[in-house]
Amino acid sequence: MEHGLTRDVKKFRDLKELSLAAASDIAELIVGTVSRKGHFSLALSGGGTPRTLHGLLGSVYRDKIPWESVYVYFGDERYVPHTDRQSNYLMAKETLLDLVPISPVNVHPIPTDLDVPSEAAAAYERELRRNFGEGDSSFDLILLGMGGEGHTASLFPGSPALDEIRRWVMSAEVPATPHTRVTLTYPIINRAFAVYFLVSGADKREALREVLGADADYHTYPAKGVAPFRGRLEWWVDSAALMG
Ligand code: 6PG
Numbered sequence: 001m002e003h004g005l006t007r008d009v010k011k012f013r014d015l016k017e018l019s020l021a022a023a024s025d026i027a028e029l030i031v032g033t034v035s036r037k038g039h040f041s042l043a044l045s046g047g048g049t050p051r052t053l054h055g056l057l058g059s060v061y062r063d064k065i066p067w068e069s070v071y072v073y074f075g076d077e078r079y080v081p082h083t084d085r086q087s088n089y090l091m092a093k094e095t096l097l098d099l100v101p102i103s104p105v106n107v108h109p110i111p112t113d114l115d116v117p118s119e120a121a122a123a124y125e126r127e128l129r130r131n132f133g134e135g136d137s138s139f140d141l142i143l144l145g146m147g148g149e150g151h152t153a154s155l156f157p158g159s160p161a162l163d164e165i166r167r168w169v170m171s172a173e174v175p176a177t178p179h180t181r182v183t184l185t186y187p188i189i190n191r192a193f194a195v196y197f198l199v200s201g202a203d204k205r206e207a208l209r210e211v212l213g214a215d216a217d218y219h220t221y222p223a224k225g226v227a228p229f230r231g232r233l234e235w236w237v238d239s240a241a242l243m244g
Helices: 017-035 052-055 088-095 118-130 202-211
Strands: 008-011 040-044 071-073 076-078 143-144 169-173 182-183 192-200 230-237
Touching: 017 040, 017 052, 017 202, 017 230, 052 088, 052 169, 071 182, 076 088, 118 169, 118 182, 202 230
Parallel strands: 008 230, 040 071, 040 143, 143 192, 192 230
Antiparallel strands: 076 182, 169 182
């Protein structure tokens, strides 16, 4: 592994090496946080990149992580039933949650069964505010991915959600399929104690160069708007995504 392209970028040979290192780091972070404050709040992302990480957390680290003290949330969701193959919840369930001894009451999927997606967003926001609204509590770790055009969670280029300063969760119509999404917004993402981006593959190269550079605008490259105001931002990338 090479450290130090910038302080916050960790570069690995490939997705497997990246996932092995991330799983070890995350397991250690969970164990340390739970022993310090008794619980750990984790937001998962969708997409294909986290699957290998999930598999490792659910096997190699299954018995090392105090799952009864872990609370699982989601950074975004596709507005389809939780049984649909496109559902981020279903992906997390099959690749991680079904493998570990976590109680269903600790798992907080984004609802997708309300008539109007904005109502689902409001309901999820109420749930988050119940848990994080008081004091300075927030996610201990948000995992995010990045699309080839720089979107993250379901914050896409040009979306009105990018300039939201009040709501923590919004519905959005996006150019990718399925089009209807519910997503966390910057005000809650940037309140996290740690945010890790997992980025793999040559199709991410151009957006990654822009987002790690100084000049990109978050309206064009939404991943650029992720800047936790009191926490750590780490980029876990592979050599196909970040040349040189
Ligand atoms: C989603 C995501 C999305 C994803 C990126 C990267 O629901 O689609 O949460 O933001 O993380 O598109 O996806 P890959 O890991 O598949 O490249």
